[in-house]
Amino acid sequence: MLRALILSLLLAAPASAQDTVPHEVTLSRVADRKAVFATVESVDTVRARARIGGTIGELRVDEGDAVEAGDVLAVVINDQLAPQIGSANAAAAALNSQLAQARIDLERAEDLFARGIFPQARLDEAETQVNVLANQLDAARRGRDVLVQQAREGDVLAPSSGRVLSVDVTAGSVVLPGEPLAVIASELYLLRLRLPERHARSIEVGDTVEVDAAALGDAVAQSGQIRQVYPRIAEGRVVADAVVEGLGSFFVGERVRVYVSVDERDALLVPAGLIVTRYGTDYVRLDTPEGERDVAVLRGETHPGGIEILSGLSVGDLLVQP
DSSP states (O other), X not given: OHHHHHHHHHHHSOOOHHHHSOEEOOEEEEEEEEEEEEEEEESOEEXXXXXXXXXXXXXXXXXXXXXXXXXXXXXXXXXXXXXXXXXXHHHHHHHHHHHHHHHHHHHHHHHHHHTTOSOHHHHHHHHHHHHHHHHHHHHHHHHHHHHHHHHHTXXXXXXXXXXXXEEXXXXXXXXXXXXXXXXXXXXXXXXXXXXEGGGTTTXXXXXXXXEOGGGOOTTSOSXXXXXXXXXXXXXXXEEEEEEOTTGGGSOTTOEEEEEEEEEEEEEEEEOXXXXXXETTEEEXXXXXXXXXXXXXXXXXXXXXXXXXXXXXXXXXXXXXOO
16 A cells, blocks of 8 residues: 555656756857877077187086076186286286386385475376386286186086086087087976967967876876967968976977867767767667657767767757656
8 A cells, every 4th residue: 555655656746857858959169179299398498608619628417407597517618718817917917016116216206306306307207107007007907807707708607497408519529609518498398289270360379278188197287278379380380389287297399189279160069968878889868759769879079068979960859868
């Protein structure tokens, strides 16, 4: 008796809205995603250059080393600077001795002039000689300082912090002023995308890009944003840079697959709850005037509005819960 009552209550209970209201298949606008390979690049790539010519006496870095701005990467030795500095020191010492003697002569002339036995013209000549030698000594010292500064510029400094990508010289190599010795990548990395030129007007700064989950590490974000779109098309491709957090552990030039939205298109979207999978085949339940029946469908990508159906359904079909 109790079981019959419960069964009658269940049969009399209204069906859920999902069971009673069929889902009508309609066209929806979805983003057309394109899979492309992007390369990990540094925002800035700078070259450490020699400031003077000479021979590499010491090389302190190798490929892959992390450096800070101002670190000494190499030491360039110019064998001609040492003799020039020595000559400048000798000239300054000689002028210093002449200046000391001229000052003694000036003191003697001033004493004789005070006693009235020395003419004014001779006193003026002694004062002029002291001033001339003082100026010559100052010029010699400044010339020596220039040579010393040139010798100090033999230290090749890192222009910015980052990682050394390549070292173009070895110890003992002869370099010229301005010649690059090493290439340094800055610490800020990004993804550089190259898309076919037909998508040049479809991407904009701020668009979202998704990184392939298979290429992600633990610290890499799953998505990023377009930072810059370059106005020049090269070899039929438009170049854009995307910022993605956590790329510091990747190698510069490493390829990563990303998905970028290049356009919009119409698609048939079905809620995931209306799709069942049996023996590897996806089915939906179609409500027809002849009754309900299961039809096989081919699913596509997952979008915010549901799962895209590539074949098996048409616009206007009514779906019910299987």
